[in-house]
Amino acid sequence: MEVKVLEAEGNSVRFILSQSSPAFANALRRIMISEVPCMAIEDVFFYENTSTLDDETIAHRLGLIPLTTDLDSYVLPEECECKSEMGCSRCRATATLEVEALDGRKTVYSGDLKFDDPHIRPVSDKIPIIKLEVNQKLKFEAYAKLGTGKKHAKWQPVAVAAYKYMPNIRINLKKCDACRVCVDACPKNILQVEKDVIVVVDPVSCTLCYECVKACPQDPSAVDVSWDDTTLIFNLESVGGLSAKQVLFKATEILKKKAEEVTKKLAVKGGKQT
Numbered sequence: 001m002e003v004k005v006l007e008a009e010g011n012s013v014r015f016i017l018s019q020s021s022p023a024f025a026n027a028l029r030r031i032m033i034s035e036v037p038c039m040a041i042e043d044v045f046f047y048e049n050t051s052t053l054d055d056e057t058i059a060h061r062l063g064l065i066p067l068t069t070d071l072d073s074y075v076l077p078e079e080c081e082c083k084s085e086m087g088c089s090r091c092r093a094t095a096t097l098e099v100e101a102l103d104g105r106k107t108v109y110s111g112d113l114k115f116d117d118p119h120i121r122p123v124s125d126k127i128p129i130i131k132l133e134v135n136q137k138l139k140f141e142a143y144a145k146l147g148t149g150k151k152h153a154k155w156q157p158v159a160v161a162a163y164k165y166m167p168n169i170r171i172n173l174k175k176c177d178a179c180r181v182c183v184d185a186c187p188k189n190i191l192q193v194e195k196d197v198i199v200v201v202d203p204v205s206c207t208l209c210y211e212c213v214k215a216c217p218q219d220p221s222a223v224d225v226s227w228d229d230t231t232l233i234f235n236l237e238s239v240g241g242l243s244a245k246q247v248l249f250k251a252t253e254i255l256k257k258k259a260e261e262v263t264k265k266l267a268v269k270g271g272k273q274t
């Protein structure tokens with residue numbers, strides 16, 4: 001297996017996985033979506049809420065705010081030694097909020113949440129939670145915990161985790177007269193004319209839409225588009241709580257642990273049989 005990184009910037013990573021298979025890429029994709037843990041608000045205790053929204057609706061909105069995640073300092077509540085429903089400092093971070101609209105209508109933003117741990121905070125301070133009318137007040141305490149997308153989508157650390165097959169575009173030079181029709185038909189501009197010959201300049205951007213094949217005046221078409229399912233172009237974008245690289249590394253770690261577990265269990269079974 002080979003990996004070639006095309007782009008790696010904070011919240012997004014794009015790489016080519018070659019000599020691999022869709023099954024392996026899909027295993028990684030599914031783990032990123034549903035098994036890599038991240039932080040989200042889980043419990044909210046309201047002390048005062050005179051707003052127009054009920055407690056449950058506000059709690060739901062709070063749960064969907066992406067939070068920065070520190071995977072080294074926190075453990076999943078079900079794996080924590082405290083075994084407490086409310087959690088402890090190893091399995092939860094506490095946020096408080098107290099806002100009253102005294103001088104007119106006021107919007108409460110994610111940035112108004114005050115966390116007890118400086119490593120945990122909203123990814124953006126500009127996410128609106130609620131609008132308060134004059135004299136309305138909101139006061140609560142909320143617990144953020146680690147969780148996985150398997151349990152609730154609010155714990156899904158990625159906005160995009162997808163792969164596509166490597167496109168394979170061939171021009172039949174015996175039939176092609178470089179009429180440029182396919183060049184103009186391509187919505188991704190990946191075909192060009194160089195010295196009266198059609199060349200593929202950026203096959204990675206191809207979306208396999210077949211517009212070039214359909215546009216070619218030759219019958220059958222002088223352009224042939226297929227794909228290589230052993231080479232996959234992976235696109236990953238995190239919601240900001242973890243960087244895309246952290247999500248990728250954690251997903252490979254989880255996949256490795258699963259593979260080791262299978263090997264161990266098979267070895268035990270094999271041992272019993274012999």
Ligand SMILES: [Zn+2]
Nearest residue numbers: 080082088091
């Ligand atoms: Zn705990």
